[in-house]
Amino acid sequence: MEEAIVLYPSPPIGHLISMVELGKLLLTHQPCLSIHILITSVPYNSGSTAPYIAGVAATIPSIKFHHLPTVTLPTTNTTHHEELTLEVLRLSNPHVREELLSISENYTIHGLIMDFFCTAALSVAKELNIPGYQFCSSGAGIVAIFLYLPTIHNSTTKSFKDLNSLLNFPGVPPIQSADMPLPLLDRHDKAYEYFIDFSTRFPEYAGVLVNTFESLEARAVKTISEGVCVPDNRTPPIYCIGPLIATEGRKDDTDHCNGKLECLTWLDSQPSESVVFLCFGSLGLFSKEQLREIALGLERSGQRFLWVVRNPPSDEKTVALSAQPDPDLDSLLPEGFLDRTEERGLVVKSWAPQVAVLNHPSVGGFVSHCGWNSVLEAVCAGVPLVAWPLYAEQRLNRVLLVEEMKLALPMNESDGGFVSAAEVEKRVRWLMEAEEGKLIRERTVAMKNAAKAALSEGGSSRVALSELVESWKHK
Numbered sequence: 001m002e003e004a005i006v007l008y009p010s011p012p013i014g015h016l017i018s019m020v021e022l023g024k025l026l027l028t029h030q031p032c033l034s035i036h037i038l039i040t041s042v043p044y045n046s047g048s049t050a051p052y053i054a055g056v057a058a059t060i061p062s063i064k065f066h067h068l069p070t071v072t073l074p075t076t077n078t079t080h081h082e083e084l085t086l087e088v089l090r091l092s093n094p095h096v097r098e099e100l101l102s103i104s105e106n107y108t109i110h111g112l113i114m115d116f117f118c119t120a121a122l123s124v125a126k127e128l129n130i131p132g133y134q135f136c137s138s139g140a141g142i143v144a145i146f147l148y149l150p151t152i153h154n155s156t157t158k159s160f161k162d163l164n165s166l167l168n169f170p171g172v173p174p175i176q177s178a179d180m181p182l183p184l185l186d187r188h189d190k191a192y193e194y195f196i197d198f199s200t201r202f203p204e205y206a207g208v209l210v211n212t213f214e215s216l217e218a219r220a221v222k223t224i225s226e227g228v229c230v231p232d233n234r235t236p237p238i239y240c241i242g243p244l245i246a247t248e249g250r251k252d253d254t255d256h257c258n259g260k261l262e263c264l265t266w267l268d269s270q271p272s273e274s275v276v277f278l279c280f281g282s283l284g285l286f287s288k289e290q291l292r293e294i295a296l297g298l299e300r301s302g303q304r305f306l307w308v309v310r311n312p313p314s315d316e317k318t319v320a321l322s323a324q325p326d327p328d329l330d331s332l333l334p335e336g337f338l339d340r341t342e343e344r345g346l347v348v349k350s351w352a353p354q355v356a357v358l359n360h361p362s363v364g365g366f367v368s369h370c371g372w373n374s375v376l377e378a379v380c381a382g383v384p385l386v387a388w389p390l391y392a393e394q395r396l397n398r399v400l401l402v403e404e405m406k407l408a409l410p411m412n413e414s415d416g417g418f419v420s421a422a423e424v425e426k427r428v429r430w431l432m433e434a435e436e437g438k439l440i441r442e443r444t445v446a447m448k449n450a451a452k453a454a455l456s457e458g459g460s461s462r463v464a465l466s467e468l469v470e471s472w473k474h475k
């Protein structure tokens with residue numbers, strides 16, 4: 001029988017893209033493998049996946065998509081989309097089971113590789129005697145934190161939001177309790193229960209694949225491998241196989257051909273490493289007030305910039321759960337801003353070709369929300385960061401980037417997360433002109449080379465992937 005691996009991403013398109021990249025990577029090592037990807041749908045906008053899926057299906061016949069039936073959600077009062085996602089995934093378990101059974105009629109399934117949010121499916125894999133793997137699309141520091149989370153949970157009865165203290169996780173710098181991801185802040189939150197349950201189940205995984213490379217996070221990787229993060233149980237084998245970067249964008253490139261051309265043509269006319277790029281992911285949104293502070297800060301910094309502006313949220317949320325129309329720049333930005341900065345700045349609406357921009361020789365710095373994919377894209381392009389986290393595990397990434405990897409300067413928020421024009425001005429200047437920026441730029445370029453080495457023949461990520469693929473042959 002043909003051999004197969006089944007991949008199970010959670011619904012946001014970023015997770016799907018990471019899984020597809022993982023599938024392609026597995027195919028480079030074992031071209032005869034058949035890759036099956038399970039797709040769930042959620043009752044909110046998670047990015048339009050259909051064109052992307054159609055594109056992959058048309059170009060890579062070894063990757064097959066299986067759409068699971070839509071589940072009906074019980075009514076809930078939840079205020080964040082993580083909980084909805086977790087409920088959908090839990091209720092999808094019977095469909096996952098059916099699909100695995102149907103695939104196994106024609107294939108030997110070597111493993112079900114799921115992301116953290118899909119951990120509920122681990123019991124299905126177990127029942128069907130299929131090894132369950134996790135693919136963590138964040139770094140090893142995040143894995144260390146989640147492995148140790150049940151131990152921290154047991155050590156207190158307070159919620160992280162009320163704790164107001166430093167948390168000591170092995171292998172990473174101390175973490176302010178308030179920097180934990182939103183769904184973890186309140187102990188009485190349903191999502192918190194899921195996260196603790198899922199973290200407790202790490203020992204059941206046959207292995208954990210991480211989109212990182214050893215030299216980027218040497219201490220975290222070593223600490224995990226030594227078993228320190230799971231004091232009272234087995235630590236699953238860790239495979240650092242990254243950096244894995246999407247070769248295709250989140251949006252259909254042909255839709256954005258003009259935008260792409262505009263950005264790159266403009267960058268062509270700028271001096272080497274002179275432009276700071278500001279872009280905050282597909283979900284992050286700022287209020288109108290915050291956009292104006294950024295504009296004033298950029299103007300006063302005197303630096304060249306390429307800034308991707310998206311419409312403010314219609315309510316208080318900083319995460320876009322429905323599609324946003326393009327912004328009206330004239331009404332959003334301070335009066336005269338576009339004219340005054342015309343010579344040294346370009347503001348683009350909603351989208352920019354991030355990987356191409358980061359790799360353009362004129363770009364010298366990146367103000368980012370620190371989603372892990374963006375971090376890896378910056379590292380691979382050798383571009384240092386200013387870390388301005390907005391949601392998910394991004395505050396943890398800021399700590400790791402600033403204090404451990406030393407590839408970023410922090411953006412310092414006041415209470416409520418607001419960042420003043422003065423702070424924007426200061427950090428952008430430091431990044432582009434000051435000694436602080438120079439030091440992290442040197443480190444980032446060194447990491448860019450280390451990433452290349454990890455992925456080349458005999459490099460740590462290549463070796464880790466061969467070990468994983470070899471382990472399937474002896475089953």
Ligand SMILES: *[C@@H]1O[C@H](CO)[C@@H](O)[C@H](O)[C@H]1NC(C)=O
Pocket residue numbers: 075076077
């Ligand atoms: C939602 O909140 C209302 C009012 O607080 C409450 O009566 C209801 O039981 C809640 N529903 C759920 C599903 O928790």
Ligand SMILES: *[C@@H]1O[C@H](CO)[C@@H](O)[C@H](O)[C@H]1NC(C)=O
Pocket residue numbers: 102103105106
């Ligand atoms: C398995 O293969 C047979 C023969 O090619 C085919 O008829 C059947 O539909 C396949 N089953 C599944 C679940 O794909």
Ligand SMILES: *[C@@H]1O[C@H](CO)[C@@H](O)[C@H](O)[C@H]1NC(C)=O
Pocket residue numbers: 150151154232
């Ligand atoms: C946490 O406490 C529970 C209940 O006492 C116990 O079963 C579990 O093993 C503890 N976990 C850790 C990681 O300490």
Ligand SMILES: *[C@@H]1O[C@H](CO)[C@@H](O)[C@H](O)[C@H]1NC(C)=O
Pocket residue numbers: 412413414415
């Ligand atoms: C960050 O901002 C706070 C006040 O908002 C200030 O007290 C602190 O010194 C700032 N930290 C740095 C590193 O600038």
